[in-house]
Amino acid sequence: MNTNSQKKTQPTLSHLDSDGDIHMVDVSGKHTTTREAHAVGQVRFPSDIYTQIKAADGMTKKGSITQTAHIAGIMAAKRTHDLIPLCHPLPLDKIGLTFIYDDALNAITVSASVKVTHKTGVEMEALTAVSVACLTIYDMTKALSHDIAIDNIHLINKTGGKSDYNHA
Numbered sequence: 001m002n003t004n005s006q007k008k009t010q011p012t013l014s015h016l017d018s019d020g021d022i023h024m025v026d027v028s029g030k031h032t033t034t035r036e037a038h039a040v041g042q043v044r045f046p047s048d049i050y051t052q053i054k055a056a057d058g059m060t061k062k063g064s065i066t067q068t069a070h071i072a073g074i075m076a077a078k079r080t081h082d083l084i085p086l087c088h089p090l091p092l093d094k095i096g097l098t099f100i101y102d103d104a105l106n107a108i109t110v111s112a113s114v115k116v117t118h119k120t121g122v123e124m125e126a127l128t129a130v131s132v133a134c135l136t137i138y139d140m141t142k143a144l145s146h147d148i149a150i151d152n153i154h155l156i157n158k159t160g161g162k163s164d165y166n167h168a
Contacts, residue, residue: 024086030119034093035160037114039126041153042107043137049145050106058099058108062140066099069110069136073097076132077114077125087124090116095125097133107151110134121161127153 058065074095081089094115102109112129114122134150157166
């Protein structure tokens with residue numbers, strides 16, 4: 001039995017060369033395609049704090065937590081390459097964020113969708129948008145409680161490029 005044909009190749013880390021040195025991925029040979037990524041995360045609150053925030057429609061002394069987080073998420077997606085050292089700067093075509101109150105979890109669920117027509121994907125931009133939007137909500141509500149948790153930030157799906165991904 002030939003075991004070599006049955007071996008699966010291990011995935012490689014794209015930011016390491018054959019010598020193990022760090023490098024920015026060369027995308028010059030890739031085709032320009034439309035690429036999209038969607039990410040999600042949650043900001044969970046103690047139940048009394050969640051009730052207070054929802055009753056005020058997200059308004060605090062600092063202003064609207066979701067409007068401020070929306071702007072922060074957009075700005076973060078646009079600056080991902082300044083935050084993540086090996087990310088390419090991308091001319092983003094679209095950035096969208098949504099904020100949904102989840103009564104069952106006493107949480108605000110933050111979703112981000114990012115789109116680009118380029119040679120590399122926008123997963124990091126979507127994840128960065130969600131992360132910074134969640135951090136902004138935390139910052140704007142921490143005076144009410146420090147028992148706030150940012151949870152479950154992850155990629156939902158991506159399309160375009162070499163392979164698509166869909167979190168089941």
